[in-house]
Amino acid sequence: MKLYEYVIRRLILLVFVLLSVSVIVFYFARGFPTGIAPWAPYIHPKMTAEQIEEVKRAHGFDKPLVEQYFYWLRDVLHGDWGLTGAWAQGRPANEVFFNHFGYTVELAVAGTILTIIIGIPLGIISAVKNNKLPDHISRIIALAGYSTPAYWFGFILQLIFFYYFYLWGLPYLPSSGASDLGTATITRIPIIDGLITGNFAYVWDEFRHLILPSFSLAFISLGFLARIVRASMLEVLRQDYITMARSKGLKERVVIYRHALKNALIPAVTLTGIFFAYLLGGAMITEYVFSWPGVGQQALRAVMQGDSNFILLYTLVFAIIIVLANLIVDVLYAFLDPRIKY
Amino acid sequence: MQSQKTEARKSEWEARLADIKYTLHLLRKNKLVLAGSILSLFFIILGFLAPILVDPKLAYPEGYPGDMYPFKRKYMWNANHPIQWGSGVSLYAGPEFFILGTDGWGRDLFKMIILAIPVDLYNAAIITIGAALFGTFLGAIAGYSGGIIDEALLRITDIFFAFPGLLLALVFAAMFGRTIETLRLAIMLVWWPPYVRLMRGQVLSEKEKPYVEALKALGAGPFRILFRHILPNSIYPILVQATMDFGGVILTFSALMFLGFSPSPALPELGNLAADGYGHIFDAPWVLIFPGLTMLLISLSFNLIGDGLRDVLDPRLRR
Numbered sequence: 284m285k286l287y288e289y290v291i292r293r294l295i296l297l298v299f300v301l302l303s304v305s306v307i308v309f310y311f312a313r314g315f316p317t318g319i320a321p322w323a324p325y326i327h328p329k330m331t332a333e334q335i336e337e338v339k340r341a342h343g344f345d346k347p348l349v350e351q352y353f354y355w356l357r358d359v360l361h362g363d364w365g366l367t368g369a370w371a372q373g374r375p376a377n378e379v380f381f382n383h384f385g386y387t388v389e390l391a392v393a394g395t396i397l398t399i400i401i402g403i404p405l406g407i408i409s410a411v412k413n414n415k416l417p418d419h420i421s422r423i424i425a426l427a428g429y430s431t432p433a434y435w436f437g438f439i440l441q442l443i444f445f446y447y448f449y450l451w452g453l454p455y456l457p458s459s460g461a462s463d464l465g466t467a468t469i470t471r472i473p474i475i476d477g478l479i480t481g482n483f484a485y486v487w488d489e490f491r492h493l494i495l496p497s498f499s500l501a502f503i504s505l506g507f508l509a510r511i512v513r514a515s516m517l518e519v520l521r522q523d524y525i526t527m528a529r530s531k532g533l534k535e536r537v538v539i540y541r542h543a544l545k546n547a548l549i550p551a552v553t554l555t556g557i558f559f560a561y562l563l564g565g566a567m568i569t570e571y572v573f574s575w576p577g578v579g580q581q582a583l584r585a586v587m588q589g590d591s592n593f594i595l596l597y598t599l600v601f602a603i604i605i606v607l608a609n610l611i612v613d614v615l616y617a618f619l620d621p622r623i624k625y
Numbered sequence: 626m627q628s629q630k631t632e633a634r635k636s637e638w639e640a641r642l643a644d645i646k647y648t649l650h651l652l653r654k655n656k657l658v659l660a661g662s663i664l665s666l667f668f669i670i671l672g673f674l675a676p677i678l679v680d681p682k683l684a685y686p687e688g689y690p691g692d693m694y695p696f697k698r699k700y701m702w703n704a705n706h707p708i709q710w711g712s713g714v715s716l717y718a719g720p721e722f723f724i725l726g727t728d729g730w731g732r733d734l735f736k737m738i739i740l741a742i743p744v745d746l747y748n749a750a751i752i753t754i755g756a757a758l759f760g761t762f763l764g765a766i767a768g769y770s771g772g773i774i775d776e777a778l779l780r781i782t783d784i785f786f787a788f789p790g791l792l793l794a795l796v797f798a799a800m801f802g803r804t805i806e807t808l809r810l811a812i813m814l815v816w817w818p819p820y821v822r823l824m825r826g827q828v829l830s831e832k833e834k835p836y837v838e839a840l841k842a843l844g845a846g847p848f849r850i851l852f853r854h855i856l857p858n859s860i861y862p863i864l865v866q867a868t869m870d871f872g873g874v875i876l877t878f879s880a881l882m883f884l885g886f887s888p889s890p891a892l893p894e895l896g897n898l899a900a901d902g903y904g905h906i907f908d909a910p911w912v913l914i915f916p917g918l919t920m921l922l923i924s925l926s927f928n929l930i931g932d933g934l935r936d937v938l939d940p941r942l943r944r
Binding site: 296299300303304312419422423426427429430431432433434438446447450510565567582583586587589594598601605606 | 783786883917932
């Protein structure tokens with residue numbers, strides 16, 4: 284199979300996955316016994332009974348649940364994702380989503396960068412000093428990372444770097460929110476917004492707010508990356524060409540960084556890509572703990588309220604991101620490792 | 626004929642036992658695995674002893690009327706305690722000494738954590754085993770049958786991979802009510818797909834081996850080949866995955882509880898206890914810190930075992 288055939292096959296599968304996900308979530312979310320009635324946001328107290336009927340008829344809310352799906356699908360294909368409930372002031376679901384998506388992108392990028400900066404060296408040290416003290420220490424850090432409850436670690440960071448630093452008179456970091464200086468309106472990604480308008484006070488404030496949540500995310504996920512890098516590095520270091528490089532008399536540093544690292548990082552690329560995709564879907568708990576105004580927190584609120592429109596939009600975008608990320612990673616893999624054929 | 630058969634079976638089991646012994650030998654050399662095993666064993670024993678050590682009735686304060694707090698919350702920390710948390714902490718100077726302070730109900734947090742350990746371990750065990758069994762079963766069928774069944778099962782798995790896991794569990798839990806059983810099902814729903822891929826891969830590689838051909842020639846049925854012969858030969862990766870997942874499942878379970886999907890705020894469960902400290906992180910930090918720390922230790926101990934197992938059982942690293 285050629286690469287482009289593979290990509291096309293996967294894209295066709297994407298449509299299938301999206302339809303299935305939407306069917307499952309639709310019947311789950313609309314079946315909510317205590318959720319927001321899907322027609323409720325359209326109605327205001329001054330409407331007459333006839334007008335209410337009219338609204339219900341226009342969006343198919345008077346039909347049985349099985350038929351309602353097709354009405355929903357029709358509306359979505361026309362770009363109408365429905366209205367959210369009172370928790371988001373009844374605004375259109377897609378507007379709510381894209382107003383908050385920039386914050387999630389920012390957090391995801393920062394979290395991924397931190398994960399790479401800490402996780403990859405940790406994995407390399409672990410592999411090079413296999414079964415020695417540095418390996419044990421890095422293994423404990425990595426495992427502690429993914430054994431840590433996300434909700435707990437966020438609060439610990441807040442307690443130390445906000446509350447105690449404040450009590451001790453040290454320069455403290457803000458504990459919650461994305462910025463004290465207003466929201467981003469141009470690109471909706473706050474730091475880029477600040478850079479465009481040249482408002483460096485805003486960029487600095489945003490950066491300070493970003494440190495704790497992104498570190499919290501990175502700490503929890505760097506373990507996976509470090510373990511993968513370690514495993515693939517160990518495998519690469521056993522191969523003949525490494526023995527060859529060593530027997531040529533190359534320095535150990537050159538062997539590791541020039542010869543081994545490139546091949547060992549291929550699996551790490553995959554993992555980082557998938558991980559970034561998951562973060563783009565919103566790290567729900569971290570956003571909740573730090574009151575970060577990203578999509579994950581909005582999704583959490585939507586679930587608590589039983590808002591089917593927002594849940595549907597969120598899950599579908601998430602599914603698209605995950606499937607596309609998998610696809611991109613696969614294609615990237617083929618470029619990085621010429622042995623792989625599709 | 627009969628004795629020959631039993632002899633063959635005996636030697637088969639001897640080989641397996643020798644393999645397990647060698648694995649244990651490798652594991653013992655790894656100090657971190659040893660530490661993890663001791664720690665997890667400690668938590669499991671503590672879990673079994675918890676109802677004896679602490680009276681479970683203490684978890685439900687008198688006059689407990691459903692979901693409402695019967696009094697204004699009081700978080701207390703002893704006045705002469707060696708740790709001082711800073712300003713804003715309400716101090717308690719009574720005759721009783723609470724080593725970890727009290728939670729909002731005025732219950733001894735230390736005793737509540739002990740009561741919570743079996744709840745978490747038991748539920749996480751049920752969820753992990755359920756998800757592993759289900760996923761392994763589907764994966765085995767997909768790998769062995771191939772063709773259209775394989776394709777269909779894989780596509781279904783793909784769909785579940787594309788879901789945001791936590792949200793799916795939340796939606797499920799919100800829809801079917803806040804009971805422990807719903808939460809278990811909700812988390813199982815999220816954790817089974819990796820086992821399908823894992824088991825399918827295993828079965829695909831085992832299926833081509835000569836011993837399966839031989840079994841087929843002998844006239845063994847597909848279920849016998851699959852569950853009596855292929856499964857025991859490919860169980861190790863599943864075991865490693867399950868051990869590693871156990872730590873993650875226990876975190877997810879408590880995270881759902883923390884987010885407010887607990888059947889009752891008085892239920893002693895680590896995430897639930899931590900949730901009580903949510904709005905009081907600066908004036909009563911211990912309420913969140915200690916349950917979370919316990920959770921971290923439990924999860925870490927199982928992850929240490931899983932990580933060590935993976936190293937030891939990985940044929941590429943096994944030397």
